[in-house]
Amino acid sequence: MNTIRHFADLLLAEHFEDPMSEKAQLVSRMGRAAKNMEALVAGLLDYARLDTADISFDFVSLDETMAEVLDNLDKTIAESGAKIHVNALPAVRGSESLLQQVLMNLVSNALKFRKDDTKPEIRITVDESPTFIALSVSDNGIGISSEHTGKIFELFTRLNARSDCPGSGIGLALCRRIADLRGGSQSCHPNSRPVVSCLWFRLA
DSSP states (O other): OHHHHHHHHHHHHHHOSOTTSHHHHHHHHHHHHHHHHHHHHHHHHHHHHTTTOOOOOEEEEHHHHHHHHHHHTHHHHHHHTOEEEEOOOOEEEEOHHHHHHHHHHHHHHHHHSOOTTSOOEEEEEEEEOSSEEEEEEEESSSOOOGGGTTTTTSTTOOSSOTTTSOOOSOHHHHHHHHHHHTTOOOOOOTTSSOOOSOOEEEOO
16 A cells, blocks of 8 residues: 555656646545555554553553643644643553553544534543543534444444545544453543543553
């Protein structure tokens, strides 16, 4: 897929003076299709590796992990005019790379599935008990109806046309698998974008 995308880019750069010509548009579509397939394969590999990976759990600062996620999404946040509200987050026992993947997927979704006339407003909060925390990500986006709340974390589930919101339908399924590794689960509230109301982390 990477090779196909690379050659498509070369063709566009070196052989088409008019990028809006019919042939150039066909080559451009080929490149985009290869890029989408590349992302799909990468997502599937990430999902499959969770079954066999030897994952070590250490104490991870969610504050630092969240800051890194927001730094990586800085361009998208600026372009959308999003406001991100983050409560003080504790340190938890888990895998830093997997926790970063969860937060990246959830915040990216909150930025992607926004209303056309509304700037995104995203809140990241936690509820704590003596032995666990429940991490929640909520937003003011386009919402999700109650009949889809049981499906949204299934592999390849998409509620929007690919032309409206690009994606593979793997991200939230991957988040759920990561939560499962820590004995947790995920759910979303009706009429809102997915909210992680039961993503459990051990505090000890």
